[in-house]
Amino acid sequence: MxxxxxxxxxxxxxxxxxxxxxxxxxxxxxxxxxxxxxxxxxxxxxxxxxxxxxxxxxxxxxxxxxxxxxxxxxxAPPRVGVAVGSAQQGWPGEGADGWEAVDAVETVPAAAVLGVLGTAADEPVHTVRRTRVTQGQAVAAELLYVPAASVPGLSAIDAPAGPARARAVMRELQRLPLEGQDRSVELGSARADDAKELDRLPGAPVLLVTTRYFTAAGTAAVSVATYRADTCRLTFGDSGVEITETRAAS
Amino acid sequence: MxxxxxxxxxxxxxxxxxxxxxxxxxxxxxxxxxxxxxxxxxxxxxxxxxxxxxxxxxxxxxxxxxxxxxxxxxxAPPRVGVAVGSAQQGWPGEGADGWEAVDAVETVPAAAVLGVLGTAADEPVHTVRRTRVTQGQAVAAELLYVPAASVPGLSAIDAPAGPARARAVMRELQRLPLEGQDRSVELGSARADDAKELDRLPGAPVLLVTTRYFTAAGTAAVSVATYRADTCRLTFGDSGVEITETRAAS
DNA sequence: TAGTGGTCTAGACCACAGA
DNA sequence: CTGTGGTCTAGACCACTAA
CATH class of the missing domain: 1.10.10.10 (Winged helix-like DNA-binding domain superfamily/Winged helix DNA-binding domain)
Incomplete structure (x- = not known):
């Protein structure tokens, strides 16, 4: 040679x-x-x-x-397109978009979430767990944080923990006039509990979608949704059309 | 013990x-x-x-x-919030949002891009390269695909390759009436050329933002933007407010 | 030139799924 | 039980940066 x-x-x-x-x-x-x-x-x-x-x-x-x-x-099959930002805004739980309420408890969110919520560490916060299933596959796990102050009517309805309570929180939320929302997407790694829900190992790459819901009174709720990054393509359709095919990078 | x-x-x-x-x-x-x-x-x-x-x-x-x-x-400092989906739609290059035209050539896009564009492999396509800088840091590299058929006026302006030509393509694009757009976000790994542009190693995790621009005639252009996943948080503000702080997962 | 992170090897054992 | 991917080790050398 x-x-x-x-x-x-x-x-x-x-x-x-x-x-x-x-x-x-x-x-x-x-x-x-x-x-x-x-x-x-x-x-x-x-x-x-x-x-x-x-x-x-x-x-x-x-x-x-x-x-x-x-x-x-x-x-793997091509990634599933998952609609995240639909044309019109709306409270979580409005419309049948594949989300299913799992549970609701009162917790103290992580410091990072408190920063987004804008609440103090000692304020009670309802934490709703939801799961999103698309085409028979679990694609996302969500934690929805609702300060008790946002839903004063809820204290009367002392539903037991479980899906029923989760739905009760969202029902109260939907009574409020939604003034606006904003959203951010970033890369993260799955927490142990989310990983289990998504049938992945802890630390698996996920897309974190953080949504803030505003009323005239301020931030009424914050949702942190964890999407499987390997199988999902998040779509933000401003028009009614859907992207049909895509492949990542070279 | x-x-x-x-x-x-x-x-x-x-x-x-x-x-x-x-x-x-x-x-x-x-x-x-x-x-x-x-x-x-x-x-x-x-x-x-x-x-x-x-x-x-x-x-x-x-x-x-x-x-x-x-x-x-x-x-690392907290992630930079990068506005991706502003309230109003618009062609690329409209408004000073940190994007800078680098170059433009005529190429045959990858098969995946052809699928999104909806064009055949032998159709000439202008490929514009842009870079986005935020707070002194390169955060994204974009390839904007514009079928020559979308901008028939361009053939007359035979600008030399380079930023001038890139701007010429976008100027022609902006003359068209924008009917709508849609967007998707997914995880990918940086191609060698994008990695170099973003000062990362090839294969580094990136967020791929694919945007389709529609006119009445159909898909007029497709943009594939590669954002550094480690330093960026993509924001989709439907309201005017900005998320100030977030931290990924536990 | 010295020190850093990036790549690569050739093993070993473990956790889990399915027959 | 077997076979799979997941974890871990203790090295080695390379590519790059900055003094």
Whole structure:
């Protein structure tokens, strides 16, 4: 062989591996198909298992693969488009959009949430847990924080903890005149309880959607929704149309 | 020692480590402060460096840390809120929102983009590159795809490649009557060129914001914006208010 | 040149799912 | 029980930054 210029740009092995695997997924595998196990794949590509795993991790992050302990690695279906910001605003629980009330208790939110709520640490806050299911799959877990001061009528209705109580809180909320809302999206990692709800391991990448609901009196409620980042594409449709297909990055 | 019940729930070391580090960051470190190097931290906690790195990775993902090769690990400032969906719609380039045109060429987009654009592979498409800077920091890189058919007036203006040409494409776009737009957000990993633009390593986690712009004739343009997931919080303000503080997950 | 984080290896053991 | 992915170790070398 001649003095071929090589290694001038030493691309990391896992990066190159990811590209190769990605192409293979496009050409030789169908959705749902199981890949060879990690030890065999590593051997086949002549790399250590850790290196192979680094490539698989990236592909999972991009929603191309799905890995389950004790089962194997399968080719993931395209991401599910989940409507988050519909054209018209509304209180949580209005309309049948896949959310299901799970529970409601009175807690002291984390400091970060208190900052968004704008309440003090000793104020009682109703915390409603909801789950969102789309196409038979749990895609999001939500914690809805409602200061007791926002729903004074609720104290009379002392429903027992559970879905009924959760619905009672939201019913009271919906009586208020909604003045506005705003929303933010950021990357996070799943807390242990959310991970369990979403059938993922703790620390799995998630999209955190924080929504503030305003009345004339100020911030009436704050929702922190945790979406599975691997399987979800959040859609904010200002028009009625839906994006049908997308694929993450190169 | 008595038979203390231990290890009943064998929490992974890196997970526990992350919690410990997270608390330490809150209490003993200021923003911008540099942490001890990885080898020392690993030794201090009695774990392998790889395990320590797993914890650091998570914290970086949550925007708590910033790691730079050859420099060190520093405590990251709170995430920057970046306005993405303002109240009123508009073509890209309207208003001074931190975007800066870089370049424009005629390319064949990736298959995934073609699907969203709804064009064929042989149709010429102007591809505009833009960069978004907020508070002195590059937060996003965008590729704006404009089918030549959308801007028939452009062929006359044969500006040379470069910022001037990019601005020419957007100027033509802004002449069209915008009928609507929709947007989606998903997790991805940075392509090599975007990573360079954002001062990150290839594969770094990013938030992909895909926007479709409609005229009466159909999809006139598609924008794929790549935001740094570690430093950015995307805001969709329906009201004029801004979320001031947030922290990702527990 | 010294010190940092980034990559990679070749093992080991563990937790979990399913037959 | 077997086979899977998840965790962890103790090294090594490389790429980059800044003095």
């Amino acid at each position: 001649g003095t071929t210029q090589l290694e001038s740009v030493p691309e990391p092995k896992y990066w190159h591996l990811k590209t190769v695997l990605s192409d293979a997924l496009d050409q030789d595998f169908a959705v749902g198909e199981v890949l060879p196990n990690e030890r065999e794949l590593a051997a086949r590509f002549g790399v250590a298992r850790a290196t192979l795993r680094q490539a698989l991790e990236q592909l999972e992050l991009e929603g191309r693969l799905q890995r389950r302990r004790g089962v194997g690695t399968t080719v | 008595g038979t203390t019940q231990l290890e009943s729930v064998p929490e992974p070391k890196y997970w526990h480590l992350k919690t410990v580090l997270s608390d330490a960051l809150d209490q003993d470190f200021a923003v911008g402060e540099v942490l001890p190097n990885e080898r020392e931290l690993a030794a201090r906690f009695g774990v392998a460096r790889a395990t320590l790195r797993q914890a650091l990775e998570q914290l970086e993902l949550e925007g708590r840390l910033q790691r730079r090769r050859g420099v060190g690990t520093t405590v």
